[in-house]
Amino acid sequence: MESLKAEGVTNVFGIPGGANLPMYDAVVDADFRHVQTRHEQGAGHAAEGYAKASGKVGVAFATSGPGATNLITAIADAMLDSVPTVFITGQVKSHLIGTDGFQEADILGATLPFVKHSFQVTDARQIPEYVHEAFHVASTGRPGPVLLDVPSDLFSTDIEYTPRTEPVELPGYKPSTEGNIKQIRIAAKALANARRPIFYTGGGVISGNASEELRELVASDQFPVTSTLMGLGAFPASSDRFLGMLGMHGTYTANLAMDRADLIVAIGARFDDRITGKLDEFAPHAKIIHVDIDPAEISKNVGAHIPIVGDVKQVLPKLTREYRALQTDSGRLEAWWTQLRGWLHDHPLYYDASTDGSIKPQSVVQTLHKVTNGEAIVTSDVGQHQMWAAQYYGFDQPRKWINSGGLGTMGFGLPAAIGAKVACPDQLVTCISGDGSLIMNIQELATSVTENVPVKIFLMNNGYMGMVRQWQQLFWDRRYSAVEMGGSPDWVKLAEGFGATGLRVDDPADLESTMRAAIEADGPALVDVRVTQEENVYPMIAPGTAAREMTEAPGLVR
Amino acid sequence: MEAGTPDLVKLEDLRVPGQLSGRKHVLSIQVENKPGVLARVAGLFSRRGFNIDTLAVGPTDDPSISRITLTLDGAVHPIDQVTKQLHKLVNVLKIRDMEPEETVAREMALFKVSAAVENRAEIIQFAEIFRAKIVDVARRTITIEITGSADKIEAFERMVRPHGLVEMVRTGEIAIARGHE
Numbered sequence: 001m002e003s004l005k006a007e008g009v010t011n012v013f014g015i016p017g018g019a020n021l022p023m024y025d026a027v028v029d030a031d032f033r034h035v036q037t038r039h040e041q042g043a044g045h046a047a048e049g050y051a052k053a054s055g056k057v058g059v060a061f062a063t064s065g066p067g068a069t070n071l072i073t074a075i076a077d078a079m080l081d082s083v084p085t086v087f088i089t090g091q092v093k094s095h096l097i098g099t100d101g102f103q104e105a106d107i108l109g110a111t112l113p114f115v116k117h118s119f120q121v122t123d124a125r126q127i128p129e130y131v132h133e134a135f136h137v138a139s140t141g142r143p144g145p146v147l148l149d150v151p152s153d154l155f156s157t158d159i160e161y162t163p164r165t166e167p168v169e170l171p172g173y174k175p176s177t178e179g180n181i182k183q184i185r186i187a188a189k190a191l192a193n194a195r196r197p198i199f200y201t202g203g204g205v206i207s208g209n210a211s212e213e214l215r216e217l218v219a220s221d222q223f224p225v226t227s228t229l230m231g232l233g234a235f236p237a238s239s240d241r242f243l244g245m246l247g248m249h250g251t252y253t254a255n256l257a258m259d260r261a262d263l264i265v266a267i268g269a270r271f272d273d274r275i276t277g278k279l280d281e282f283a284p285h286a287k288i289i290h291v292d293i294d295p296a297e298i299s300k301n302v303g304a305h306i307p308i309v310g311d312v313k314q315v316l317p318k319l320t321r322e323y324r325a326l327q328t329d330s331g332r333l334e335a336w337w338t339q340l341r342g343w344l345h346d347h348p349l350y351y352d353a354s355t356d357g358s359i360k361p362q363s364v365v366q367t368l369h370k371v372t373n374g375e376a377i378v379t380s381d382v383g384q385h386q387m388w389a390a391q392y393y394g395f396d397q398p399r400k401w402i403n404s405g406g407l408g409t410m411g412f413g414l415p416a417a418i419g420a421k422v423a424c425p426d427q428l429v430t431c432i433s434g435d436g437s438l439i440m441n442i443q444e445l446a447t448s449v450t451e452n453v454p455v456k457i458f459l460m461n462n463g464y465m466g467m468v469r470q471w472q473q474l475f476w477d478r479r480y481s482a483v484e485m486g487g488s489p490d491w492v493k494l495a496e497g498f499g500a501t502g503l504r505v506d507d508p509a510d511l512e513s514t515m516r517a518a519i520e521a522d523g524p525a526l527v528d529v530r531v532t533q534e535e536n537v538y539p540m541i542a543p544g545t546a547a548r549e550m551t552e553a554p555g556l557v558r
Numbered sequence: 559m560e561a562g563t564p565d566l567v568k569l570e571d572l573r574v575p576g577q578l579s580g581r582k583h584v585l586s587i588q589v590e591n592k593p594g595v596l597a598r599v600a601g602l603f604s605r606r607g608f609n610i611d612t613l614a615v616g617p618t619d620d621p622s623i624s625r626i627t628l629t630l631d632g633a634v635h636p637i638d639q640v641t642k643q644l645h646k647l648v649n650v651l652k653i654r655d656m657e658p659e660e661t662v663a664r665e666m667a668l669f670k671v672s673a674a675v676e677n678r679a680e681i682i683q684f685a686e687i688f689r690a691k692i693v694d695v696a697r698r699t700i701t702i703e704i705t706g707s708a709d710k711i712e713a714f715e716r717m718v719r720p721h722g723l724v725e726m727v728r729t730g731e732i733a734i735a736r737g738h739e
Contacts, residue, residue, distance in 0.1 A: 112601050117648045137648060172651045189567040262569055287572045296642035303574030
């Protein structure tokens with residue numbers, strides 16, 4: 001507890017159980033706030049939401065066995081999205097380890113593939129050291145989850161605690177942060193020679209707190225910018241240099257620009273398959289500058305011509321300085337911009353107006369932007385609603401858009417919203433969800449009510465697991481299999497049952513007023529928005545195809 | 559300024575270095591001597607789809623450090639990516655991709671060969687030629703200990719196999735850099 005305090009922990013999410021009883025006894029007198037979630041997965045995602053909204057390390061507690069295994073999805077999620085988190089699990093007593101004791105699970109072994117690092121305490125005196133090392137590893141370099149597994153007898157062993165004075169030194173862990181200046185100079189000179197450059201920015205810009213530095217760099221010339229799903233908000237969506245999100249459901253312009261570019265500047269992004277599509281045909285004309293803090297990401301999927309390993313916050317100002325010193329004439333980019341502006345004009349994001357009087361899901365996001373002045377924190381689950389939120393909200397600031405990108409965890413949105421609200425109590429925190437996703441961790445609505453963490457949930461209810469339905473429609477000959485939600489539950493009654501405000505809207509004319517009513521309501525609120533049932537997300541690059549083969553919304557007339 | 563000035567980097571001159579070396583690599587990995595470290599290394603290989611050819615683990619002159627020596631095929635695996643992923647493990651201290659010309663690499667193997675009386679002399683002769691040692695003799699078998707490069711052990715195996723190879727155990731290669739003048 002003293003160690004957690006020394007790390008500046010102010011909020012923890014978790015659930016007690018047999019093996020972590022001694023720690024929970026200390027929670028009674030702890031200096032931090034403990035939020036009691038209703039499922040350990042919820043605690044894990046709440047810790048992630050907290051970390052993503054605040055930039056601080058998120059912390060979750062769970063007991064041994066099922067408590068610990070319930071955390072696994074959140075740990076894997078934090079690994080794939082590089083979220084700084086520390087998970088502290090109770091374990092059976094030391095002498096019972098390996099005997100299949102009651103509520104014993106080898107959580108250290110089970111999570112090895114997706115932790116940044118993990119520790120099992122074998123001597124109570126290790127606890128302070130391991131706690132400090134865990135926070136250090138979780139929050140530095142490429143951030144990620146660290147697991148600390150503590151046998152219950154060692155929680156309650158009294159030890160001498162001496163506050164740590166020197167910084168953590170781990171012999172096998174020394175992230176390079178500065179970036180090689182020679183490489184940075186080469187990058188600047190290549191950039192100065194590019195006729196069709198594009199900045200492709202990812203979640204690393206946000207986790208590296210380098211939005212300002214990115215904006216400065218882009219301001220050096222007429223550079224176009226696209227962002228991954230995870231990077232939205234690092235560069236303002238409202239800027240006329242922003243081409244929109246790229247990737248499977250990215251904009252036509254962003255994807256075509258990558259396809260035609262002669263130089264791609266990848267910053268804190270990892271060339272995931274949802275970005276590249278068919279790898280052999282990805283960006284066939286482009287040379288690649290790749291800036292990343294994780295050397296293993298360089299040339300993992302796409303070969304980098306100019307690799308720069310370092311912290312984006314340190315590298316980008318150097319690149320800006322070197323580039324500006326070259327005093328390049330931005331006139332060379334005019335032809336490129338003529339092409340880009342043509343695409344932006346002819347190929348906007350588009351959806352057909354409603355023909356049956358139903359609410360268009362895209363309009364829910366646009367209305368949310370309107371009623372929140374584009375300033376809310378928006379979390380999402382995974383599926384169609386997530387893509388529409390990413391496409392239509394238009395994030396102008398970092399740490400406003402919180403979703404599960406790498407692992408694609410349905411059920412992430414509500415607990416993450418709770419975590420974000422705990423981190424930012426003065427901000428409006430909304431969760432855009434779908435009826436397939438929300439039910440997966442709906443128990444956390446009880447947490448929102450009882451812990452007084454009011455989040456506002458906007459449920460795009462189309463009666464389907466919509467993204468899976470879309471794939472079945474497009475790639476499986478419309479043979480719908482296990483995607484219908486069957487009209488259950490009654491979301492208004494469900495919300496009310498939890499003690500939250502429940503509202504329903506099915507008329508586009510009432511959408512805005514209902515959304516405002518939810519935001520103005522005291523405490524948590526859930527709006528069941530009945531949206532067009534078989535709406536598809538466009539544009540779409542079918543899996544395994546090249547960006548230039550993308551399908552646009554069928555109704556888009558050019 | 560005209561784009562393409564000599565001072566600037568010409569995009570067409572930029573190259574990505576090749577990923578596959580096409581040869582066998584011996585990686586000598588120093589790790590912290592802590593529980594579970596081998597599981598982390600082995601797990602990394604399996605989940606990234608890297609195939610280990612041989613693996614040997616043992617202590618070093620420093621009791622807090624163990625050495626993992628493993629061989630893998632650089633024709634199939636991008637060695638650079640393998641070492642970078644290994645470096646991400648906090649318990650991994652140092653990785654050396656051993657240069658074949660500057661490395662002494664050895665493996666040990668035990669061969670149990672069926673040796674009827676009429677074949678014994680020939681098998682013993684093979685063992686002598688390969689500077690192997692006979693460590694056990696039974697009524698129907700001879701057990702031979704041999705040390706050397708992987709090639710030598712494989713050559714020996716080809717010689718004794720026709721006589722009936724009952725069992726063979728190999729340690730996997732260990733390697734050390736040659737001393738400098």
